[in-house]
Amino acid sequence: xxxxxxxxIVVGGGFAGLNVVKGLxxxxxxxxxxxxxxxxxxxPLLYQVATAVLSPDNIAAPIRKVLRGQKNATVGLAEMVGVxxxxxxxxxxxxxxxxxxxxxxxxxxxxxxxxxxFKPFAPxxxxxxxxxxxxxxxxxxxxxxxxxxxxxxxxxxxxFVVVGGGxxxxxxxxxxxxxxxxxxxxxxxxxxxxxxxxILVEGGDSLLKAMPQGMGKRAQRDLEAMGVEMRLGSYVxxxxxxxxxxxxxxxxxxxxxxxxxxxxxxxxxxxxxxxxHIGRVKVAPDLSVxxxxxxxxxxxxxxxxxAVTGQPVPGVAQGAIQMGRFVADIIRREVEGxxxxxxxTFNYYDKGSMATISRGRAVASIKGRTLGGFLGWLAxxxxxxxxxxxxxTKAMVMFEWVWNxxxxxxxxxxxxxxxxxxxxxxxxxxxxxxx
Amino acid sequence: xxxxxxxxIVVGGGFAGLNVVKGLxxxxxxxxxxxxxxxxxxxPLLYQVATAVLSPDNIAAPIRKVLRGQKNATVGLAEMVGVxxxxxxxxxxxxxxxxxxxxxxxxxxxxxxxxxxFKPFAPxxxxxxxxxxxxxxxxxxxxxxxxxxxxxxxxxxxxFVVVGGGxxxxxxxxxxxxxxxxxxxxxxxxxxxxxxxxILVEGGDSLLKAMPQGMGKRAQRDLEAMGVEMRLGSYVxxxxxxxxxxxxxxxxxxxxxxxxxxxxxxxxxxxxxxxxHIGRVKVAPDLSVxxxxxxxxxxxxxxxxxAVTGQPVPGVAQGAIQMGRFVADIIRREVEGxxxxxxxTFNYYDKGSMATISRGRAVASIKGRTLGGFLGWLAxxxxxxxxxxxxxTKAMVMFEWVWNxxxxxxxxxxxxxxxxxxxxxxxxxxxxxxx
Numbered sequence: 001x002x003x004x005x006x007x008x009i010v011v012g013g014g015f016a017g018l019n020v021v022k023g024l025x026x027x028x029x030x031x032x033x034x035x036x037x038x039x040x041x042x043x044p045l046l047y048q049v050a051t052a053v054l055s056p057d058n059i060a061a062p063i064r065k066v067l068r069g070q071k072n073a074t075v076g077l078a079e080m081v082g083v084x085x086x087x088x089x090x091x092x093x094x095x096x097x098x099x100x101x102x103x104x105x106x107x108x109x110x111x112x113x114x115x116x117x118f119k120p121f122a123p124x125x126x127x128x129x130x131x132x133x134x135x136x137x138x139x140x141x142x143x144x145x146x147x148x149x150x151x152x153x154x155x156x157x158x159x160f161v162v163v164g165g166g167x168x169x170x171x172x173x174x175x176x177x178x179x180x181x182x183x184x185x186x187x188x189x190x191x192x193x194x195x196x197x198x199i200l201v202e203g204g205d206s207l208l209k210a211m212p213q214g215m216g217k218r219a220q221r222d223l224e225a226m227g228v229e230m231r232l233g234s235y236v237x238x239x240x241x242x243x244x245x246x247x248x249x250x251x252x253x254x255x256x257x258x259x260x261x262x263x264x265x266x267x268x269x270x271x272x273x274x275x276x277h278i279g280r281v282k283v284a285p286d287l288s289v290x291x292x293x294x295x296x297x298x299x300x301x302x303x304x305x306x307a308v309t310g311q312p313v314p315g316v317a318q319g320a321i322q323m324g325r326f327v328a329d330i331i332r333r334e335v336e337g338x339x340x341x342x343x344x345t346f347n348y349y350d351k352g353s354m355a356t357i358s359r360g361r362a363v364a365s366i367k368g369r370t371l372g373g374f375l376g377w378l379a380x381x382x383x384x385x386x387x388x389x390x391x392x393t394k395a396m397v398m399f400e401w402v403w404n405x406x407x408x409x410x411x412x413x414x415x416x417x418x419x420x421x422x423x424x425x426x427x428x429x430x431x432x433x434x435x
Numbered sequence: 436x437x438x439x440x441x442x443x444i445v446v447g448g449g450f451a452g453l454n455v456v457k458g459l460x461x462x463x464x465x466x467x468x469x470x471x472x473x474x475x476x477x478x479p480l481l482y483q484v485a486t487a488v489l490s491p492d493n494i495a496a497p498i499r500k501v502l503r504g505q506k507n508a509t510v511g512l513a514e515m516v517g518v519x520x521x522x523x524x525x526x527x528x529x530x531x532x533x534x535x536x537x538x539x540x541x542x543x544x545x546x547x548x549x550x551x552x553f554k555p556f557a558p559x560x561x562x563x564x565x566x567x568x569x570x571x572x573x574x575x576x577x578x579x580x581x582x583x584x585x586x587x588x589x590x591x592x593x594x595f596v597v598v599g600g601g602x603x604x605x606x607x608x609x610x611x612x613x614x615x616x617x618x619x620x621x622x623x624x625x626x627x628x629x630x631x632x633x634i635l636v637e638g639g640d641s642l643l644k645a646m647p648q649g650m651g652k653r654a655q656r657d658l659e660a661m662g663v664e665m666r667l668g669s670y671v672x673x674x675x676x677x678x679x680x681x682x683x684x685x686x687x688x689x690x691x692x693x694x695x696x697x698x699x700x701x702x703x704x705x706x707x708x709x710x711x712h713i714g715r716v717k718v719a720p721d722l723s724v725x726x727x728x729x730x731x732x733x734x735x736x737x738x739x740x741x742a743v744t745g746q747p748v749p750g751v752a753q754g755a756i757q758m759g760r761f762v763a764d765i766i767r768r769e770v771e772g773x774x775x776x777x778x779x780t781f782n783y784y785d786k787g788s789m790a791t792i793s794r795g796r797a798v799a800s801i802k803g804r805t806l807g808g809f810l811g812w813l814a815x816x817x818x819x820x821x822x823x824x825x826x827x828t829k830a831m832v833m834f835e836w837v838w839n840x841x842x843x844x845x846x847x848x849x850x851x852x853x854x855x856x857x858x859x860x861x862x863x864x865x866x867x868x869x870x
Contacts, residue, residue, distance in 0.1 A: 038578060038850045055492040057847040064622035065848070074624045077578045077850075129851060143473060143512040187499035189509045395834070411831075412492040413500070415473045415512075416564060 005030050005072075006100040006335045009090055011080045011267070013040050013063045015320035016299025017105030023328020025070050029335055032097070034090075036079040038062055041128060042388055044317055045397070047168055049131035051138065051175035052410040056128050058396050061389040080106075082270035085292055091270075101294050101331050104271075104281070105324065108262035108300040108315065111278065118239040122256040125168055132416060134257060138176060139415050141255050142184055145191045152252070158196040159253035161244050163236050164260035165202025166210065167355040170219050172257055173200045174358045177226045182359070182408040199253070201231040201246055203260075208363070210314055211353040214370040215363045222357045222372070236260075262315070264301060271295075276303040285345035287327055293340050296330075298323040307345035317387065318351050354380045359405055440465050440507075441535040441770050444525055446515045446702070448475045448498045450755035451734025452540030458763020460505050464770055467532070469525075471514040473497055476563060477823055479752055480832070482603055484566035486573065486610035487845040491563050493831050496824040515541075517705035520727055526705075536729050536766050539706075539716070540759065543697035543735040543750065546713065553674040557691040560603055567851060569692060573611060574850050576690050577619060580626045587687070593631040594688035596679050598671050599695035600637030601645065602790040605654050607692055608635045609793045612661045617794070617843040634688070636666045636681055638695075643798070645749055646788040649805040650798045657792045657807070671695075697750070699736060706730075711738040720780035722762055728775055731765075733758040742780035752822065753786050789815045794840055 006029045010017045013035035021033050039060035048054040067073045082091040083104070089096040110124030123133050138160070145157040158180075162173045180196035200207075200223065207223075208216040224230060231246050236256075238245045243252040264279030273289050274282045280303040281289060287304060289295040299320035304313040313319045326346050334340055352366035354376065362376040371379055381401060388394050400411045441464045445452045448470035456468050474495035483489040502508045517526040518539070524531040545559030558568050573595070580592040593615075597608045615631035635642075635658065642658075643651040659665060666681050671691075673680045678687040699714030708724050709717045715738040716724060722739060724730040734755035739748040748754045761781050769775055787801035789811065797811040806814055816836060823829050838844055 038574065038848075055490040055847075056851065057490040057492075057849055060849045062622075062848045064619075065844075068622040075622075076582060077575075128849070132851070139473065140512075147511060184499075187497075187503040187510075396831070399830070399834070409500075412490075413473075413497045414492055414495045414563070416491065416567070 006331075007098065008032070008101045008103070008331060009034065009097060009099040010103045010105060011035075011090065012105035012107060012299070012301070013037070013075075014043065014105060014107050014299055015317050016107075016301075016324040017103065018063070018066065019321050019324025020103050020105065020298065020328045020331075021067060021070070021073050023325050024072070024332060027072070027328075027332040027335055029072060029101075029331065030074070031072055032074045032076060033063060033067065034076040034078050034080055034092070035063060036077070037128075038064070038077050039128075040066055040389060042393075044384060045388075046125055046128070046131050047171040047175060049128065049412070050125055050134040050172065051179060052135050052413045053175070053404050054397060054400055055412045056132060058393060058400065059388070060128060061393060066389055080267055082267060083295070085271060085273075085289070085295065088294070099294075102296070103327055104267065104295070104297045104301055105299045105320075106265040106267055106301045108278075108280070109265055110258060111261035111263040112258065113261055115239075118236075118256075118258065121239045121241055122163065122236075122244075122258040124258045125172070134172075135412070136415050137255055138179065139413060142180075142188065142191070142193055142196075143415075144254075145193075146188050147190065154191065155197075156242060156252040156254045158191070158193075159243075159251065160196065160198045160255045160257070161201060161236075161246075161251060161253045162198065162257050162259060163201045163244075164258065165200060165204065165207040165216075165232070166259060167208065169200060169202070169257075169259040170207055170223065170355050170357065172259060173198050173223055173228050174226065174356070174361075177223075177228060178358050179410065181227075183410050183413075197229065197253075198227070199229045199231060199246075199251060201234050201236055201244075203233065203235050205233050207232075208353075208355060211355070212365040212368070212370065215353065215355070215365050218363045218370065218372045219355060219357060222361055222363070226358060262300070268297070268301060286330065286343040287323055287346050288343075293343075296327045298327055304346060304348075306348045308347050311348075313346070313348045314353075316353070319348055322346075322348060354383070356380050359408070441766075442533065443467070443536045443538070443766060444469065444532060444534040445538045445540060446470075446525065447540035447542060447734070447736070448472070448510075449478065449540060449542055449734060450752050451542075451736075451759040452538065453498070453501065454756050454759025455538050455540065455733065455763045455766075456502060456505070456508055458760050459507070459767055462507070462763075462767040462770055464507060464536075464766065465509070466507055467509045467511060468498060468502065469511040469513050469515055469527070470498060471512070472563075473499070473512050474563075475501055475824060477828075479819060480823075481560055481563070481566050482606040482610060484563065484847070485560055485569040485607065486614060487570050487848045488610070488839050489832060489835055490847045491567060493828060493835065494823070495563055496828060501824055515702055517702060518730070520706060520724070520730065523729070534729075537731070538762055539702065539730070539732045539736055540734045540755075541700040541702055541736045543713075543715070544700055545693060546696035546698040547693065548696055550674075553671075553691075553693065556674045556676055557598065557679075557693040559693045560607070561697075569607075570847075571850050572690055573614065574848060577615075577623065577626070577628055577631075578850075579689075580628075581623050582625065589626065590632075591677060591687040591689045593626070593628075594678075594686065595631065595633045595690045595692070596636060596671075596681075596686060596688045597633065597692050597694060598636045598679075599693065600635060600639065600642040600651075600667070601694060602643065604635060604637070604692075604694040605642055605658065605790050605792065607694060608633050608658055608663050609661065609791070609796075612658075612663060613793050614845065616662075618845050618848075632664065632688075633662070634664045634666060634681075634686060636669050636671055636679075638668065638670050640668050642667075643788075643790060646790070647800040647803070647805065650788065650790070650800050653798045653805065653807045654790060654792060657796055657798070661793060697735070703732070703736060721765065721778040722758055722781050723778075728778075731762045733762055739781060739783075741783045743782050746783075748781070748783045749788075751788070754783055757781075757783060789818070791815050794843070 354364035356362040362380040789799035791797040797815040
């Protein structure tokens with residue numbers, strides 16, 4: 001009789017989780033991937049959904065489809081809420097399931113640094129639903145401004161404050177300026193969309209702090225040339241429906257986007273092990289939970305330190321992919337008989353960093369060299385296309401990019417959701433007063 | 436000094452309204468198109484969004500973009516709630532606006548024949564949000580069934596009842612069978628998706644009643660060959676979360692889709708003129724509101740009768756397009772000096788009817804000839820592509836269709852919306868019991 005196969009449960013179908021499952025393709029295990037969504041999200045392009053270049057479907061691949069050829073893999077749609085390390089079970093909302101190996105790949109969520117009351121006025125960009133909500137707000141802002149008779153109110157509607165100078169903040173700021181200056185001007189009759197203000201607020205003294213220094217300077221120069229106003233060394237201390245406080249300065253702005261911080265997900269706390277100050281699990285050099293060699297944490301959910309350099313592994317797609325493959329290797333070797341005492345330690349291989357600024361312009365750092373402008377953008381585009389899951393998605397995204405590049409057009413400019421909500425949100429604009 | 440230009444207000448940016456505006460391009464008028472959405476929806480392909488072949492963005496063109504080259508046109512995003520014929524104003528939620536000419540092109544909404552309590556259990560397919568909700572329910576049904584241990588409950592989750600045998604019902608039924616038998620089987624481990632039941636309920640004695648007789652028979656034969664169960668001459672008398680009553684028969688089914696009836700929109704009632712039994716405005720032979728030559732109703736919102744044949748104009752895209760152009764011509768001629776007493780009467784030119792059944796199969800009736808099978812499908816595809824607005828959209832839809840045809844794949848299979856709602860909706864399935 002065949003020996004019972006080891007049960008591997010992977011929670012989370014992002015880059016890290018998906019690469020754990022794929023890495024176990026030929027291993028004698030039963031692997032279950034559970035995610036609260038039915039799709040793998042290509043997060044690096046999420047800002048392009050938020051700014052109406054791509055459709056949600058362009059960057060979301062159904063997990064079942066990605067794994068349909070892998071016979072030892074089962075996919076489940078559910079949200080996991082806890083782990084019991086002693087009983088070796090992971091707990092969902094309607095039951096629990098035993099594991100032999102558990103891999104947590106639950107990522108991070110947006111953090112308002114203790115000010116969750118900002119959230120309704122300053123949506124973050126972590127999920128596809130977030131992106132659609134931001135797209136709705138950006139597009140509605142121009143619709144509202146078109147029929148707003150009051151000058152001050154119109155200024156507020158056309159002011160966008162992006163909080164956070166990391167890649168997401170940089171990319172959002174650039175894309176909003178592009179929308180206002182290139183895509184929309186010819187479509188409005190009363191308002192000049194090019195007068196929109198975009199303000200980028202960053203607490204540190206430069207942009208893209210996690211990337212090599214030249215990149216932040218280059219991004220800042222490019223964004224300033226496009227008209228983005230910089231507030232470096234500044235913090236947002238309050239947000240409401242009509243504006244924000246940036247330090248001591250009141251900025252009237254009806255559109256605030258939050259790209260400023262992350263924190264671990266609630267399930268990490270249920271492990272009962274040491275977390276870092278933002279709630280990520282401090283993992284051992286083999287990415288396992290200290291004292292529990294059968295439990296791993298990978299991707300953004302992990303606070304991992306490179307065993308050679310002593311540097312923290314950055315929260316980027318490459319880190320997640322490499323951690324996922326690394327853990328899959330460990331599990332595969334051990335179910336095939338390797339001694340758990342001989343585990344390797346994780347080293348991060350830095351392939352480079354990049355952030356896009358606008359159509360035809362990006363900054364990239366590859367092996368110590370900083371690329372900017374069109375060359376940076378080409379490198380950025382090619383590498384992102386390479387990592388997109390599935391041929392169909394690649395082709396669609398390439399088509400949208402070429403279209404965007406040649407026609408200055410954004411392909412996905414629809415406002416979805418209940419129309420009554422929209423009407424309600426067109427606060428105070430006097431719609432029929434202008435002519 | 437220049438004479439004040441006539442103000443034309445068009446309410447609704449569907450086929451009818453958009454064609455009114457376009458037809459006034461060179462006329463000396465100011466035309467304002469107001470819609471509650473920011474996009475023109477290509478309604479004939481809505482069922483393809485509901486069944487995950489196309490993305491919402493594929494069939495929705497921003498109205499501003501469509502009209503950006505038309506300098507005399509202004510676009511507004513707002514929901515109009517009433518008309519005051521005596522004061523010549525149209526009333527929105529935050530104000531009113533005077534018109535010289537008013538064109539109502541507000542379409543129809545779904546009707547439950549006085550049973551609005553069915554709605555939560557049996558969504559209709561009139562808007563893009565409806566389509567996304569139906570897509571969510573269809574995809575979730577299979578996700579739930581995969582982990583449902585109870586046989587009877589699993590049957591209910593895999594039973595789809597489509598109410599209404601018009602084009603929408605026929606197209607939904609065919610597309611659901613295709614999804615279950617061609618797209619999904621290889622992706623599920625526990626459940627055989629091919630066992631899904633699709634039941635089409637129609638009160639009349641044949642499908643596609645509004646189309647030439649041969650088409651309904653052909654569609655019925657094709658759908659039955661695919662495994663769709665027909666309930667002709669039957670009515671749905673109740674719907675709840677677990678099933679429907681079809682006549683005296685209780686059918687356990689967790690998925691009920693409503694494609695059975697339409698009614699006029701509430702704004703039509705505020706005119707205070709005669710409506711037909713489903714709430715459409717009975718218009719004069721020139722499509723104006725009797726007694727108010729400056730007010731027209733076009734498209735599905737109108738109960739119009741062909742002046743030559745005496746037949747009612749069918750509620751299809753061609754009818755709406757022709758009515759829109761006809762009214763634009765009248766307005767243009769009169770602002771240029773023509774006598775309102777010399778108005779022409781509207782004649783509908785029937786270019787044919789069509790409905791698709793499945794990948795590579797459709798029924799079409801063109802000039803009295805009925806086409807079926809692959810030839811019908813090619814005709815259907817070409818004609819729909821022709822009428823899609825914008826090159827980009829055409830190219831994307833063609834790409835998705837070719838992909839769907841060759842790979843049996845559906846390109847837009849994501850479940851959106853709040854994940855907590857989803858989890859709640861996975862009613863009673865015992866997720867971890869099966870292995």
